[in-house]
Amino acid sequence: MAGNGMTRRGVLRSGAGVIAAGATGLSAPMVHAQGTGGRLAVGFWDHWVPTGNEATRQIVNAWAQANRVDVQMDFITSTGNKLLLTIAAEAQARQGHDIIAMATWLVSEHARMLEPVDDVMGRLIGRYGAVNPASEYLGKTGGRWAAVPATSGSQYKGAATRMDLMKQHAGIDVQAMYPAETRLGPGADTWTWENFLTAADKCNKAGVPFALPCGTFSDAVDWVGAVWRCYGAEMVDARGNTTLRNNDKARQVMDYFARLFQHIPNEMFAADDATNNRALISGRTALIFNPPSAWAVAKRDALQVAEQTWHHPSPMGPAGHFVPHLNFFWGIWNFSRAKSAAKGLLEHLSQREQVAKMVEASDGYDIPPFASLTDLDTWSTVGPPRGTVFNYPVKPHHNATPYIAISPAPPEIAVQIYNQGLQTKMIARMVQNKEPVDRVFAWAERELEGFRR
């Protein structure tokens, strides 16, 4: 944000910093002489887990001290869209923070105003391996990395299941299927959306229906989008063409939703992102799709519920196993005057040691973009029950793919489909209004035509 005016003292101090860093054996990429002694303003996402911010603050302060950079941190809440509005205002004003946290689609939306970070990502990928496909789809624009996938705030929305209720009413032992070990248990290969529907029916009849939202909030859009992908159905292809007409896979997935929503309470069409959490915490549901935030609240307010909650991937479909993923990124505005220091900080934040601290502080909520970093101890030790979040991150042995709803459609179209909840509205029209699928598809096509303008 602020300029890093060079003074005689500043230059001397910068030189001293670089020499000192070299002498003490600090890793080279962390130290950037251009930014040393400068100022850096960072807008982080205000973490829902209270201790999440503190870990980030400590990491950044330690880095700032080592690199002699004056870092100003703001933790901006996403509640009430404050972070979204801050980003929009800074983009319009072309001033503000140097680094800003951005969720999902905002990277492609503001890519023209973001400093490319191919150099940072090149080094990180070289060190930790490939980034998950959802992060790559959202973080790259025109083949270039526009932002660095962030650990803080990134989350999966796999299943948070009440083990006892699922076993009692549907006869499915999710803990056995997905044990807290790097292997799949018996029955994991039968964890399909069709068997899920049978379980939904049984749990609904038992009075603990699955709390699956179908409004326009992200919890709803994310899981519905993953089901579409698991059936190999897409509304818009990677080139931006509408693919609904004569699309058997789309019909198949809509038929599935028609059958599934016979066992889901009607109130879920009005649900927001907190409705499913409350359903789990109050013991009124056997399953939700959510990160461990609902479980964390239950641990504080309803321990008996938390003790019976087990996190594991969402089911697989005929076209593959795709788990809903919602990503955060750290972008550097191109109007920043401290780009070099900003890159240094982002690279530092993405190192294994810092990622481990963030994951630990968030009780396992935060998800790094690299599959090679999903072996951290925190996910094995957090409880009760111990190991409940072991299978929360998608791990190599799950043979699943992290997925952001609506991909691979071009992001400028996908963002509109996502934020306006087109897929969930299609389900609502079919289930609530009892409209024939053809009419629903025709309506969706007209909407898509507008999104492609």
Next chain:
Amino acid sequence: MADGSAIAAGRVPATAGQPRTGTLKRMARRRSTLAFLMALPLLAVIAGLVIYPFFYAIELSMLNKRMTRFVGIDNFTFLLGRETFQLVIFQSVLFAVTAVIAKALIGFVLAHVLHALPAKGQRKWRGMLLVPWVIPPAVSTLAWWWLFDPSYSAFNWMLAVFGAGPVPWLGDAGWARFAVILVNTWYGAPFFMIMYLAALKSVPDQLYEAAAIDGATGIQKLRYVTLPMMRNIISITVLFSLIVTFANFDIVRILTNGGPQDRTHLFGTYAFQVGIQSGDIPLGAAVSLFMFPLLAVFAVLILRGVNQRTKEGL
């Protein structure tokens, strides 16, 4: 001022500065200048927060999605052809007109009830009835949301006590529209009440006494004395409320987020969804500007009536 300075300069060239100071002093002493200076901070605020954003919104609405090219009225014509936007226009009119009528009726009744109360009790009731209007709407709407909550609705719990089934307050299009209108009415009715109460207090008692002598009934007094005396205040209040209700954002945003199936979206919420959330700021600006011609029509009609009555009164 220029002429005055020139004359002064011609007469006394050696002391050219003094007459100018004198002119400034005279100007400063003028009541109109003083009034302008005192209003200047407010004018600056209006210019910065109303006039500039308005023209900026017009500029934005005429750009393409990436804000790199002038597209004229393309955004407006595009919107008018969209099914969802046509729904938004219908809903905004339905929401504003229904809510304003409900608020006006309730406010009118409450004002009369309060006016009939003895002065001592009236103050207490007036304070209590104003409570909905003084609570920040975002906070009170959250409380309403808990009452309508899809899973734990307090209203449904009460209905269950009487053996009735649950109502999908926010999940069904009809009920959701009813819910947002109800909350807006609850929030805005006290404004009408206090305005009407002030108008009622300004009606001279002699008019009622004269009507009573002529044998007028209560309804006749209302029709031939009260309403004509209140017509201007009713018109102005309705206009103010229409403007505010059309531009409503928080109630719909918190209660329904425009759902179910876009059936409760208003201009404000739809503009936010399209402009900020979906990254199409020019289209969002165009959505919000659609309020302007609609409100301008209402304003012209209402203010013309007020002007006519004022002239007749003079």
